[in-house]
Amino acid sequence: MSLVSAVDENTLAAFRQGDERAVRALYDAYGRLVFAIANRVLRDIGLAEEAVQQTFVQAWRGSVTFEQGRDPAPWLATIARRVAIDIQRREARRPTSPLDDAPPGDGSLVTHDPSADQLWSTWETRAAIEALAPDERQIVRLQHMEGYTQQEIADKLGIALGTVKSRSFRAHRSLAAKLRHVREPIGEQ
Amino acid sequence: MSADFDEAELALLLVDPALWSEPSQGLADLVVAAVVAEVVAAAAAASAPAKAPVVDLHQWRNRRWLAPAGAAIGGAAAAALLTVALTPRHDDGAVSSAANPALIASLALTGTGLATGVQGSADVSVVPSGVQIRIRAPGLPRREGDEFYEGWLKSCDSTRLVPIGTFHELADATGWAGVSIDKHPIVTITRESVAGPKDVAQGSSGEVVLSGKLAPCP
CATH class of the missing domain: 1.10.1740.10 (RNA polymerase sigma factor, region 2, helix turn helix motif)
Incomplete structure (x- = not known):
């Protein structure tokens, strides 16, 4: 759920x-x-x-x-x-x-203090992250939060580089679509 | 209409550590307990003719006439007053009750200089009338006659003190309170004795023998 x-x-x-x-x-x-x-x-x-x-x-x-x-x-x-x-x-x-x-x-x-718009972006971004499949969320976290390359993620998780790339692609496509509506306020700040 | 983010733009959004931190597993229970305690306190304030049993610490000092039995009766009456329309339910649909409480916190109680080396514990559970505190401190000697122990919930700034019950022994005792535990996170046990009949109330002696905290004070 x-x-x-x-x-x-x-x-x-x-x-x-x-x-x-x-x-x-x-x-x-x-x-x-x-x-x-x-x-x-x-x-x-x-x-x-x-x-x-x-x-x-x-x-x-x-x-x-x-x-x-x-x-x-x-x-x-x-x-x-x-x-x-x-x-x-x-x-x-x-x-x-x-x-x-x-x-x-x-x-x-x-x-x-962060503005209401900034915090609403935080809310929406967290919601979009939560909506990802767990394996996609893990890769996005390792990539953006931990700073690993895709090859390093593949090595760390013991999976093929191609799998990392496909999961990463799906995750970013999903995030981009879900967060489209928060783009303009972020750009204005 | 804006186009989708590219990966570099997304990276700027996703790098914030606040997005990735997870709250503690027990936070849900604390949230439920805080809201339920607030509901109970609000209902009690709306229905009770007298003010809720949260007292100013200074008003309670030096007023001590209730015997343990009398205090226990008073506590039962207060608990009855605090019984409200609220019927908290667990995920399995069971109704919380004194016999079926929802445990929300456990804490260690440590002996003070008046009870050196004594250890105890307290389990805090949500019941329809408020919170139930089960205290186990078998190392404390039994008190007899006009001497007894009293349990309290206290605010972090020590200005508010809520009685949870009086006891002759604390090997396994249960008290109750109808207040928000997040506003009264300190549990203390004091040593008491029945005061003279001219006093109008029984307050804390200040002789703390055991204490513990449900949560760190700011």
């Missing part, structure tokens, strides 16, 4: 009632995407997980005003961004170590 499949109206109605199973279903559908946004803002897995919890709590608090029939994804993304930025500001008020000690990408080195 895709992690990005939308939950149905019955699940959303049960979520409004605080039903445990509905909360879990909403988390299963959107939890990793909320986590990706929080982690994009906070660059800290522990804080991002705290933000995920707060996001779902705030989503439940606001669920009575959530319009039926709408896609909950943008609504959750907006809450996640706000919660993560609040946590980031809270952490910024805490005593800090010298900047020289901070690793690259540390939240304390970030001077501007």
